[in-house]
Amino acid sequence: MSHAHKLLDGRSIAAGIRETVSKDVEALKKEGWPIKLVSISIGDVDASALYVRNQQRAAEKVGIEFEARNYQSDISRDELVGIIQGLNTDPRVTGIIIQRPTPKHLTERRLQRTVHPLKDVEGMHPSNIGDIVYNDLKMGPCTAVAAVELLKATGVNLEGLEVTVIGHSAIVGKPIAFLLMAQGATVTVCHHETRNIAMHSRSADAVFVAVGKPGLVTANMLKPGAVLIDIGINQIDGPDGPKVVGDADFDSCSEVAGWITPVPGGVGPVTVAMLLRNAVTAARLQRDHYATEFATRTSA
Amino acid sequence: MSHAHKLLDGRSIAAGIRETVSKDVEALKKEGWPIKLVSISIGDVDASALYVRNQQRAAEKVGIEFEARNYQSDISRDELVGIIQGLNTDPRVTGIIIQRPTPKHLTERRLQRTVHPLKDVEGMHPSNIGDIVYNDLKMGPCTAVAAVELLKATGVNLEGLEVTVIGHSAIVGKPIAFLLMAQGATVTVCHHETRNIAMHSRSADAVFVAVGKPGLVTANMLKPGAVLIDIGINQIDGPDGPKVVGDADFDSCSEVAGWITPVPGGVGPVTVAMLLRNAVTAARLQRDHYATEFATRTSA
16 A cells, blocks of 8 residues: 555545535524435345444434334335335425335335435436436435545546546446536446447546446556546455455556545445435425425515 | 448438337327327427428328417416426326427426426436436437437447447437447547547447537548438538538548438438337326326225
8 A cells, every 4th residue: 555645535535525514414404404314224134234324323423313214025015105205295304215225026216216306315316317417416326426526536627538437327337427528528438348448448537437346447457647436346255354345456556547546445435425415405405495385476 | 422322311210110100109099098299389489480390290190189389488487387287287188399499588498397207208308318327218309319210220239339429418419328328339428528539439330429510520530331320400501502411521421431321311300200209108108107097906
């Protein structure tokens, strides 16, 4: 780790974001808009329990109330939809989080679109995704927005920047692509059917990788000085037991890259901070919606 | 024009689509779902009148009722929103088209999102755009879907295809990009801030251009044999008076390209056919929605 000067430290970036969020939460509370998130886990939650506790701790630290609910895995779709609709219409609830994984009979995406777009703090509702395409970011998918935030933290000028995104998922790769296009970057999106990923990544000023394959990006795939944002989270067996790594071979890539995110400690912490920022955005959008709806009309 | 074998003839492709649409319209009518579109033009409509008449003629030819409405340019936002909401809830109306341009006080995008997603036959509602990102195409923006249809008409395999899209608008360039990604293509989106468009276009198997600049794409920007889909529509002064051209220099590009769309007669006719196909999709989605909502529940 002799490249500390190149490291994009997600933890310190996240701390800065949380500080702003904390002030915003306090100000909204004074206006009568305290923020509360409701997290919904379904069935055996061992896989996500740690993640939920993490969110809860982060939320409470910035003054956001966090209610972690758990439902039995045999809950019916109708019942769960009814619960979500109840939360949509509850003025005390600012945002709703559907924890993954969900049991197979409850299609995750259909649940996600039951959440009202103004309470969609995970930024996954199709209409929130569509708004990003229209360069009108309200609440974006947390991981995608976090990854772009890390690139911005380098201070690089995004206008005309050549970027390669490896991975084209609907909530990570593609939103990263159009968040960057909105800022003037030229973006290529590669994936498992791309003939020659290295050809694209080697000519890029910045590379994002979100595939879920350890060691996918190696030093010879990077242009010297490029920014590498590693979104992968993979658990592998190391010599000292299991450890978490990204999609890039960190040791070799850090010799070539100008900036690089560590895993863990890169995109991850910023992702949680983005969830909190989305909660603030949700509260503001709901406040503005309320103000519009209840405004005294001075003309017909 | 010695390259007729290379030409992607939009008119004949559109004719094929209209034939299928015509049968679908007839079948839906028999089921009790006749299709009707309502077109809304606002103010001085000289600019769009020809376009609307074109849509009307094409719709009526395939058995779709088409009501062209025109409102005064000083209509208030509230009044127009009320009219659109009335059309949303009118079971006799399948789809609503907001003709452009609209007067400045009526923000086009805000009107567009007043149209219910299931009646959004232009495919411009953020939630319909977002669904494309989720690889769940329902009604896509007509021009973007038409452009992709023309590429498919060449018979080229989209998996692993290297594509460069020049132009990154929310309803043309970007949707083309994710429609193609969904099919396995590797896509680069270039625009006015791209440092070197030719570098990207020259390595592409297919190039889409939608910028609005005549002569933007020249032969030396293409790889021999590449497919060129020209979405530009520009009126220029030719030696024999005004004429319509695309964004590519057709004469030089047709010497290098493997396939090329003419302008006019390329993407344009297919775009209108896509509007009709979207109307069929809208009718089916509304029918399915109705069926779900009114189904007899056999269990609680």
